Amino acid sequence: MLLSNNHADRLVIRGAIEDIEALRAHRELSESELTNLGIGYLNLREFQQGLLCLQEASRKNPDNVLLSGQVNSLLIRLEEISQSEVSHDPGTKTHSVLVVDDSATVRKLIVGKLEKSGYNVFSASDGIEALEMLKTITPDLILLDITMPRMDGYQVCKVIRGMESTKDTPVIMISGKDGFFDKVRGRMAGTTGYITKPFGPETLMKAIESYLHGSKE
Incomplete structure (x- = not known):
């Protein structure tokens, strides 16, 4: 399997990941698909x-002892990495950003830019997936597309504001519209800021840095 081959080209692996992620908009992924995606x-x-x-x-098949062992080992390793980073560089913190957009192309561009800028980045292909991820992660900022399948950005933002862990997290909405009504509706849903497509890297980074400034350190 391509995603399990750690010698494969990073761009090829990224492309394979995006292909599987795109399936989430249409159906649930199987245990094997999720496993390969995780390895990728x-x-x-x-x-x-x-x-x-x-x-x-692992939740889809609790009886898979091998997979459960991999998850536990990874949890331990991530904790070791986290403790090591704190002990070696206690004065710095890597901000985390959750990117929610149903366009694989847009996600790829945003994730790539943020990773190169030193951010820890998570991505979701729609609101349902994002809300599921927010049960286990608490990002410092959320980039949220408005027009998505299953739940639009306004609905997702309202749920985010109702969650104790993310009620104060900056949420920047991404939209192809720049109308007054859209911005007002976003404010009513609890959004912090608004970026209109198309936007360049400088606009994106300026908005993120602006809304992260003064947020939890």
């Missing part, structure tokens, strides 16, 4: 994302 993320050194996929796969 691990090969890209996106450990937290890989862990989430493996945990979801």
Whole structure:
């Protein structure tokens, strides 16, 4: 399996991951698909994302002892990495961002830019997946597309604001519209900011840095 091959080209692995992620908009992924997806993320050194996929796969088949062991080992390893980072560099903190967009192309561009800028990035292909992820992660900021299948950005934002862990998390909405009504509706849903497509890397980074400034350190 391509995603299980740690010698494969990173771009090829990323493309295979996006193909599987795109299936989430149409159906639930199987245990084997989630496992391969998790391994793919691990090969890209996106450990937290890989862990989430493996945990979801394990929940589908609790009797899979091998998979449960992999999840437990990864949890221990992530804790060791976290403690090591704190002990070696106690004065710095890597901010985490959750990117929620049903476009694989948009997600790829945003995730790539944020990772190169030193952010810890999670991504979800729609609101349902994002809300499931927020049960186990608490990002410092959320980039949320408005037009998505199953739940639109306004609905997702309202749920995010109702969760204790994310009620104060900055939420920047991404939209192809720049109308006054859209912005008002976003404010009513609890959004913190608004970016209109198309936008360049400078606009994206300026918005993120602006809303993270003064947030939890």
